[in-house]
Amino acid sequence: MQGLHLTADLYDCRCADGLMTDAKQLADLCRNHTLAAGLTLVDEKWYAFPPYDGQPGGVTGMLLLAESHLAVHTWPEKRAVTLDVYVCNFTTDNSGKAEALLREIVAAFEPGKSEIHHLERGGDRRPPDEIILEPLNAAGDAVYGFRSRERLLVKRSPHQTIEVLDTPAFGRALRIDGHFMTSEGEEYFYHEALVHPAAVAHGKPERVLIIGGGDGGAAEEVLKHSSVQQVVLAELDAEVVQVAKAHLGAIHRGVFDDPRLSLRIGDGFAYVRDTSDRFDLVLLDLTDPETPAGLLYTEAFFENLRRVMNPGAAVVLHVGTPVFEAEQVRTIVRGLRHVFPQVHCFGLYVPLYGAYWGFALASDRLNPTAVPRAVVEKRAAALPALSYYNADVHYGLFALPNFYRALVQEPVQPEAKRAVG
Structure with a gap:
């Protein structure tokens, strides 16, 4: 499971309409960039949704790769796209290929705004610290939080959910029903x-x-x-x-x-x-x-x-x-x-x-x-x-x-x- 997972949310896309609504056009684009990046195509599936309520239907598609997958979803009525690229790095580091693939597909949609996330998955490395957030009031319009290295314990008692977290800031911390109670530090x-x-x-x-x-x-x-x-x-x-x-x-x-x-x-x-x-x-x-x-x-x-x-x-x-x-x-x-x-x-x-x-x-x-x-x-x-x-x-x-x-x-x-x- 060791690998790199990339996600992208694209907004205000200025590309030609066909790229958002034509399954063949979108499939050709993704297939060409996948092969150009040096990744191995195994199979693919594409589906164009019919128009709805006077709005054009979007396209959902996936390329199955020997290294893992590429998934694309378009919302033409919102000029929005979500992309998902995951590659396995178990025998070979495919991170550069995944980065190149995502970069080229994002560029093709010409987004006015984009949000891209990189997630390292699996392997022998220590998992990243978890950020635990807690609201300061019932409305949830003010929050604070701490990093947790590890959840040492999570259990449900007859009355509540109890957690013990290992935090860099204060050592072991007790949480009950999602609220911090006390900590060592x-x-x-x-x-x-x-x-x-x-x-x-x-x-x-x-x-x-x-x-x-x-x-x-x-x-x-x-x-x-x-x-x-x-x-x-x-x-x-x-x-x-x-x-x-x-x-x-x-x-x-x-x-x-x-x-x-x-x-x-x-x-x-x-x-x-x-x-x-x-x-x-x-x-x-x-x-x-x-x-x-x-x-x-x-x-x-x-x-x-x-x-x-x-x-x-x-x-x-x-x-x-x-x-x-x-x-x-x-x-x-x-x-x-x-x-x-x-x-x-x-x-x-x-x-x-x-x-x-x-x-x-x-x-x-x-x-x-x-x-x-x-x-x-x-x-x-x-x-x-x-x-x-x-x-x-x-x-x-x-x-x-x-x-x-x-x-x-x-x-x-x-x-x-x-x-x-």
Whole structure:
């Protein structure tokens, strides 16, 4: 299968009409240029389509070559042509012949515009890196992406499609249902921001609930706090945990073997509804709201969370990008404000997510920005070496740009008008 595959899309072709509609004329052209290029004709087939709706019919044809094939399709009503040349290079390099053939046929159609692609296929060489693109919003009018050397794993669990990619930028990256979740090279941006501002502000969290977080990255950060006695990790999909154990050790760093971690596989909504446990910190380390995790971003779920939180406890979650998902961010934060007296939004650029990303910390009384600086410095210094979070970052995270502040600011309710008697 080693060979060269050339494709060409031709637009605004200025050639004589016969070349677009006459099968014999087109076949003669292709046959002559094929033989002139030194390629070997084996067989051929051509078909001229009848006129349709007052428009002339086009021609489809193919030359079968000993080296592979040439295919041509014309659309005279659009003055457009597509060409396809593939040659095998297993015993002899036929690339030059293929290039010459395509060049001469393209010239014969005299296109005003052309798009030509070269694809090296097969052989012992390493396949080219795959470019993985992901939309930043539902409309898909903004995208970002990364190169992937190899898909180390692709599997369908009962709940979602899970992928592990080997990326040049960040090493191994986890994708779920087509969305990047975490990666070896930059996981600390997200996980340290999710965990440490709330844990440091609280000062002494002992029992922590993580809903989602099956990659183990959040749990690993939580257990850097010496006060933590138990972490309950409620993950919907057991397959995510198994994939993390097998492929993402640089992210979880063996946290699944820590006796303080209690793994609960199942629905996080149901766990919160049914449990009698109480927690000092709740982390919603979830997939996006349009996924099976959608119910966990609702006001009804926030009401349930308040029941399992000790006085002074906090819940932290990501709310999406305020740049590209403004309405989603506004809706989630509004739901939090209807349940919790203290709601503090923060944000940072997360490289794997390709944007400035929003988070929210909610509590009955904990205000992370009101903790004295000396206290934050002392608590942060007691943590093992971190890559992102420190005392300066603690306060900086909550310093919102004006557009984000306006987005999540609770509107001031007008005073009730006095009745005039």
